[in-house]
Amino acid sequence: MDTSPPDHRGAMDRPTRRLFLMGTAAMLASGALISRPLPAIAQTADSMAIAELVTGKTIDPALAKRAVDAITVTQPDYPQALSRLASFATEQGITDVETLKTADGFDGELKNTAKTLISALYLGYAGTPVAHTSDDGVQFVTYTQALTYRLTEPYTPIPSYSRQGTGYWAHLPEAG
Amino acid sequence: MAQDYDADVIVVGSGAVGSNAAYELAKQGKSVIILEAGPSVPRWKILMNFRNSGRHYDRNDAYPNNPWAPTSYQPGYIQNTGSFDMMPGMLKLVGGTTWHWGGATWRYIPNDFKLKSLYGKGRDWPLEYDDIEPYYTRAEYELGIAGSDTDDQSGTHAGQAYPPRSKPYPITAEAYAVNGQKLNDTLVPQGYSMCIEPTVRIHKPWDGRPACQGNNNCDQVCPIGTLYNGSIHADKAVRAGAQLIPEAVVHKIETGEGNKIIAVRYLTPEGAEHRLTAKYFVLAAHSFETAKLMMMNDIGNSSDMVGRNMMDHIGISMGFLCEDTQWAGRGPVQQATIMNWRDGAFRSEHSANKTSMANNNPQIDLAKSAIDDGLMGAELDERILDQSRRYMYLYSFFEQLPDPKNRLEPNPEWKDSLGLPGMKIHFDVDDYVKAGAVKCREMYRDIAQKMNPKVEGGEILYINDWENHDHLMGTMIMGADASDSVVNHEGRSFDHENLFIASVGVIPAAGVVNPTLTAVALAIRSADIIAKEV
Incomplete structure (x- = not known):
């Protein structure tokens, strides 16, 4: 990789x-x-x-x-x-x-x-962030522009829409 | 002249448990009113709230938090006085807290019902596994559960499907994610007992719900309605004729002749009060809220056990790096489960545990850790990619024993916009759990080593102590004796023969598995009993 x-x-x-x-x-x-x-x-x-x-x-x-x-x-x-x-x-x-x-x-x-x-x-x-408070x-x-997600997007979907289809998780990403 | 009622049965609460009770009653021809403190909110709004918030670590954040129906994270609403900060992720909207959950729908095993008899700890249930088994099956088909018909889920019946089942799961088990498969393939040959978690996150369409697309967002909101939540049965109940009244905050319960419940009163967000009568009442308003409501009205509490015996599957967790590429965060948020410590003679000495791999996307947390460490530029990206590639997270539940000192009470020192009290909670983690956690940490270190054999001791990033898991049992404890229990084996109040409690709060022995399915099964059982009497 x-x-x-x-x-x-x-x-x-x-x-x-x-x-x-x-x-x-x-x-x-x-x-x-x-x-x-x-x-x-x-x-x-x-x-x-x-x-x-x-x-x-x-x-x-x-x-x-x-x-x-x-x-x-x-x-x-x-x-x-x-x-x-x-x-x-x-x-x-x-x-x-x-x-x-x-x-x-x-x-x-x-x-x-x-x-x-x-x-x-x-x-x-x-x-x-403070745990267990709304305030x-x-x-x-x-959200989707977070640089961490941009970095890992070839491997891991950004949570909320994967767009890779049912069962994709049984295989490693093609990117490595 | 026969008395007129507003409904045969009033159900307070529209979460998974209350809605299933309401649906069963409506399906059997009863007139039902469901009262829900929170509003009805469409899925797309919740999803947009989630994606437009920076507070993704707060799993309540995308949901309504109204002054008249606050979530558990409203500052001041829950105040803790014990050594553990009991802060579950409680929601208030139609469908309840199952709007965000991992979807685990385990059955207890037969020995879980006999903890006192077999191991001398805690309590026995006032019923046995065989009594509830048919209702487990009904609940599994209502919720649409994917599971394995061949796994041993007990850790003690190798090679057998266990616990016994009268029908197969409605949906086959989903495929392991790469990391779950790797964990299984590494540990099972080395003596670990593993199985796949039964789940309402379905990989095949069921009852109008689409197949899971692996969006990895169950703990916040499922964007496509694959993951079951209570709104599904709230809707079904309405289609079967039930009346659902949202934004109706029940605050008073009235008793009458024979100490029967005769009416409830609710407040609208504006403070207008309405009174409704029924022949039977089911309280299913979350195990904390139900206990608070009962105490506010001195209902069902001749035993002084309402709000006491609070149990959660207080847990610990470990993040570590594996040798091989895993890419956590692809697909199901939880799945592979280790059951070596679910049952056995050791339960006379220390808590059991269930240990599972969580597969939530870890990248924000890993990046935060790297930035906090001062990494920038190429080093930062290299750290994020390397850890994301090899990261694995295990978390464990322990079996807290029922102790009347662990309790909640209404807190009149904090009031919502309607003038209703908040909650005060006292909770300490017991020694039985602490002893169980010692064994669990030993297992963690062993697993970290086995998953990364070339590095001495493995690469453990952290082991966290004492975490909430929002499985809030015991607060309306079920038992055989009215002097120390709130409800009997039917879920019926010992004090009011037409009052039933449908909640994980009735569970008297916590075991180590997620309790929602058990509470739904008990609610269906209660609904059958009520339907015969109404």
């Missing part, structure tokens, strides 16, 4: 310009007396850029925006944290996740900020 991760990215430097813009916004914000959300239009493009950076995959801009918006509901200061991560990547000239994850200084808040976005994109929700504040991001 080939377990190498799919790389659907186009040009590897695609996030660079957007990250620069986002990093610039962060630097401007850092000089302000009060923090405030980044402009909404800038957020959409920047969300995609940084989502692509931390996942190493092409991310639907609408999905990236939903993820950041959902996280922001659970962590109101998340846009500022994301800007600091973008600024870090810009300053270091980092354009891919493999470089990012081993970069000096990529730890603490910066790493947690990345993990939060990775989690929302891979799992399809933002927030912290834990977890926010919907996506």
Whole structure:
């Protein structure tokens, strides 16, 4: 079985310009007396850029925006944290996740900020699940677009519609 | 002048158990009213709720949770005071909690009915296997169950079909999933007793339900109506003439001459009260809700046993990695079952267990674990793919003994929108179960090793302790003695001769198998008795 991760990215430097813009916004914000959300239009493009950076995959801009918006509901200061991560990547000239994850200084808040976005994109929700309560504040991001499901879909159906027919489960998937 | 009644029989609750009782009575020409606290919701809405929620770990989430009919996960509705957090996934809508379940429909074995006589533990049932066997058969044909006619389901009758059956299963057993087959092929030659789980998840069409497509979503909602739930018999009862009243929250029960039940009163979501009379009454409103309702009205509780003797198949579970590719999450959510510890002399010392492989899609959980570990990029995807490929999950049920100290009570400190109380629960896992879990963990380690023989000790990811399994028995306990039991072998209240309880809550000895089929069989039996008397 080939377990190498799919790389659907186009040009590897695609996030660079957007990250620069986002990093610039962060630097401007850092000089302000009060923090405030980044402009909404800038957020959409920047969300995609940084989502692509931390996942190493092409991310639907609408999905990236939903993820950041959902996280922001659970962590109101998340846009500022994301800007600091973008600024870090810009300053270091980092354009891919493999470089990012081993970069000096990529730890603490910066790493947690990345993990939060990775989690929302891979799992399809933002927030912290709490068992046995209807009210834990977890926010919907996506179901079928969850990156985990996209990764395993050649082997395992996304629960709710398999479309493989009765009895398919008696055999291993053709993909391996 | 003869008294006029609103119905021959009023059934409170439209879940699998109550709806089967209602259908049997309607089919036998009785006028029946079914009162259901929750609304009627079409399947497609539930499915869309599920797919548009990020809270898939909450199996109640796609279902209505109304202020007048809260689910068990409404904050504050169930408050625990014991060492175990008893929080079952209870729903309130037409069809009841079987809207989300694994579909397991086992029979108890004859020895399960004689736990006290044979092993000196717990209680005997006031009836024997042979008394209920014909009703098991009827229930299996009503629910449409796929099962094996050759398996030994006891773990003690190798080579025989057991327990005895008067008719074959209506539908043949489904094919093992790859991982279940692998587990079976590895363990059986090494001394394990395995069988396939009888299930209402049918691989052939039955009674208008389509064949399972392996959508792997039974525990949330079956998208195509293969998996049986109580709404099927609620609908059948209506077609047979029963009146179904949804969003009717029964809160009062009235008694009259001879301590008979004469009426129930229900509230609409707006708080309007209605009164209905009948000759007979069947309470089938979930084993917790029924007990709460009885205690709110001081009904059927001369023994002081209502709400007590609470039992669940409190369990443990293990996630581990196999040597070979399995791809958990393809097809049936549960199937292969290990029965080595279902029955035997050891039951005088420690709990039995039933251990099954669950086959729910594990990928979100595995990905979460990898992300929590800090993996990113290629490493993250490699971990998810490797573990998804080799992951297996086993879970076990234990036989909690009836103990009056494990109980629920109405909790007037929490009220719903109608002013009705929540519940307070005290539950501790008993030493009998704890001793059984020690044996089970030994078995887990042995299985993990056998499924991954080249790695010393196997690759166990985790073993979880003490999990809810929502099999809520004992709260209206059945027995031979009115002083320590709520209902007799018929399901009839010792205190009110026209009141029957149809619920897993009447089960006096938990065994280790999912109890829904037993409760439906008992409900059909009760309905036959009622039909003769009405």
